[in-house]
Amino acid sequence: MDGGVPRVRMRGISKRYGTIQTLDDVSLDLMPGEVLGLVGDNGAGKSTLSKVLSGAVVPDAGTIEIDGRAVAFASPAEARAQHVEMVYQDLSLCDTVDVAGNLFLGREPRRRVLGIPFLDKPRMRADAAAMLTSLGISVPDITVQVENLSGGQRQSIAIGRAASFDPKVLIMDEPTAALAVAEVEAVLELIRTVSARGVSVILITHRLQDLFLVCDRLQVMYEGRAIAQRSIVDTDIEEVVDLIVGRKFTARSAGHARPAGHARSAETARPARSDRPSDSPGASPP
Ligand SMILES: Nc1ncnc2c1ncn2[C@@H]1O[C@H](COP(=O)(O)OP(=O)(O)OP(=O)(O)O)[C@@H](O)[C@H]1O
Numbered sequence: 001m002d003g004g005v006p007r008v009r010m011r012g013i014s015k016r017y018g019t020i021q022t023l024d025d026v027s028l029d030l031m032p033g034e035v036l037g038l039v040g041d042n043g044a045g046k047s048t049l050s051k052v053l054s055g056a057v058v059p060d061a062g063t064i065e066i067d068g069r070a071v072a073f074a075s076p077a078e079a080r081a082q083h084v085e086m087v088y089q090d091l092s093l094c095d096t097v098d099v100a101g102n103l104f105l106g107r108e109p110r111r112r113v114l115g116i117p118f119l120d121k122p123r124m125r126a127d128a129a130a131m132l133t134s135l136g137i138s139v140p141d142i143t144v145q146v147e148n149l150s151g152g153q154r155q156s157i158a159i160g161r162a163a164s165f166d167p168k169v170l171i172m173d174e175p176t177a178a179l180a181v182a183e184v185e186a187v188l189e190l191i192r193t194v195s196a197r198g199v200s201v202i203l204i205t206h207r208l209q210d211l212f213l214v215c216d217r218l219q220v221m222y223e224g225r226a227i228a229q230r231s232i233v234d235t236d237i238e239e240v241v242d243l244i245v246g247r248k249f250t251a252r253s254a255g256h257a258r259p260a261g262h263a264r265s266a267e268t269a270r271p272a273r274s275d276r277p278s279d280s281p282g283a284s285p286p
């Protein structure tokens, strides 16, 4: 991080569901134009943390600042008003509506004929085509219903829709999980395109190789806590895996001094939560 005002600054975020402390005193920083990979095992709290930022989940405690100003979101609409957009795991597209209709869902351009508002389909299609072209997204035909598109095309439409709200922050929850190789490439390219425009991106993914293609930094969640962050140039897949599964000592933190023949299993016992490392954002990596 360059020391400027973060686009997003989350501190002390906690959320409990029944007996599960889903988020426990989590911090997160995100700089303008930065791509942050948010990783962690199933149930680590990644989706919940990003839903707090997108207004879909109200935390029990903690603060959020956007560009240095304190905000509190009670709904996704309030987050959208502050230019925070999230593409959810289930995409929330409308299958029986065409591509252009999905891009403008809920804010379709209208024109009045004899005082009666009609959907302005020609304008909607022209605007949709321009929007997709500017993001480098190609679909065969914007009048096709989205149920007939491939997984990658649907993902692109969902991201395109989010990008069209002029976000400062774009959160993507596992956008490449179900995609074929070429489709993954297209989505990663889209992430590069929006971040190059200054949009800050949070990418949640289990595809660790993707992190190294688009992310500037990553943050690791473990059982509801943010336990480590790394600049992408200062880490590798092996260390990230170690952090995700909760190995207490990694090859890197041990100065690459793992002795030949040293059984990894000796390091793999999951520590009790109380002895987890706890790097807060801003802390220098070990
Ligand atoms: N609405 C809810 N009610 C009850 N428990 C919840 C709710 N939302 C999340 N949880 C619990 O909180 C924990 C964290 O869930 P979350 O979805 O944030 O994990 P995740 O890191 O996104 O996992 P995954 O990689 O599997 O998507 C899980 O144990 C989950 O069951």
Ligand SMILES: [Mg+2]
Binding pocket: 046, 047, 048, 173
């Ligand atoms: Mg999730």
